[in-house]
Amino acid sequence: DWLLSQTKHRPQVAIICGSGLGMLADALKCQDAFHYTDIPGFPQSTVQGHAGRLVFGELKGKTCVCMQGRFHMYEGHSLCKTTFPVRVFKLLGVETLIVTNAAGSLADGLKPGDIMIIKDHVNFPGLGGFNPLNGPNDDKFGPRFPAMSACYNPGLRCLAMDIAKQQGVAELVQEGVYAAVGGPNFETIAEAKLMHRLGVDAVGMSTAPEVVVAVHCGLRVFGISLITNKPRPFLSVFLDFYRALSREVVTMVTDINASIQGSGCSCSVSSLTSS
Numbered sequence: 001d002w003l004l005s006q007t008k009h010r011p012q013v014a015i016i017c018g019s020g021l022g023m024l025a026d027a028l029k030c031q032d033a034f035h036y037t038d039i040p041g042f043p044q045s046t047v048q049g050h051a052g053r054l055v056f057g058e059l060k061g062k063t064c065v066c067m068q069g070r071f072h073m074y075e076g077h078s079l080c081k082t083t084f085p086v087r088v089f090k091l092l093g094v095e096t097l098i099v100t101n102a103a104g105s106l107a108d109g110l111k112p113g114d115i116m117i118i119k120d121h122v123n124f125p126g127l128g129g130f131n132p133l134n135g136p137n138d139d140k141f142g143p144r145f146p147a148m149s150a151c152y153n154p155g156l157r158c159l160a161m162d163i164a165k166q167q168g169v170a171e172l173v174q175e176g177v178y179a180a181v182g183g184p185n186f187e188t189i190a191e192a193k194l195m196h197r198l199g200v201d202a203v204g205m206s207t208a209p210e211v212v213v214a215v216h217c218g219l220r221v222f223g224i225s226l227i228t229n230k231p232r233p234f235l236s237v238f239l240d241f242y243r244a245l246s247r248e249v250v251t252m253v254t255d256i257n258a259s260i261q262g263s264g265c266s267c268s269v270s271s272l273t274s275s
């Protein structure tokens with residue numbers, strides 16, 4: 001109510017700007033900006049690179065509200081507080097939420113500077129029982145047991161890929177799975193390897209709880225990760241490559257031996273090499 005009384009903007013789109021991406025909010029025209037400290041009941045941002053402002057304005061003809069800085073679990077906020085702005089957006093009349101973040105790549109094809117369109121997520125804190133929807137369900141927002149099988153809107157993902165092609169940057173953009181961890185420490189080598197094997201493409205410390213709350217209250221969600229680093233050490237990438245190559249060689253030798261035997265000859269590749 002306080003925000004609606006302070007601005008004439010009625011946003012359809014909300015954007016949560018991840019680490020280092022806050023400058024997007026500066027592009028809004030006819031801005032009304034509010035420091036989190038001035039908004040009654042709003043949590044406070046403590047992370048460097050997160051300005052701590054809610055900025056309303058026009059972006060390419062759409063009325064938007066941007067969070068210049070988000071809240072993370074590792075700052076000591078409850079998950080309820082980290083996701084509180086998503087419910088504020090819903091109450092402001094927002095229909096589409098765009099989430100952005102900085103993330104580490106676990107996928108061979110994703111390098112620093114690339115953009116990953118989030119096609120799905122693994123919410124590790126959520127799997128462990130740290131869920132922003134814990135506690136009594138508020139039916140005004142959504143159901144007790146919301147489905148999470150299609151969190152990231154397929155139409156918006158397709159549109160984003162098309163736009164990347166039109167802009168000539170398609171080689172920097174690909175879809176992938178984002179995993180949220182609690183942070184603030186980065187992953188151990190074993191943790192990074194585990195997530196890589198589980199099919200995670202990029203890892204970060206935010207986003208998934210916000211998306212859970214957004215999907216619960218019926219917002220359409222689009223998410224992107226800016227890849228900032230590559231936690232998997234070179235050695236483990238090399239070892240994976242070496243193992244894959246060894247498997248190929250074993251298959252090739254087996255195939256060659258099968259054809260030699262088929263031709264009636266009594267030798268094999270291993271006897272040839274040993275002799």
Ligand SMILES: O=P(O)(O)O[C@@H]1C[C@H](O)[C@@H](CO)O1
Pocket residue numbers: 017018019020047070072100101102103183204205206207
């Ligand atoms: O708000 P995001 O998810 O962009 O912030 C990322 C994750 C950590 O907060 C921090 C670590 O680099 O950046």
Ligand code: HPA
Pocket residue numbers: 102103104105181186187203204205228229230231
């Ligand atoms: O490598 C990472 N791990 C977790 N969170 C991150 N945020 C940016 N990079 C990373």
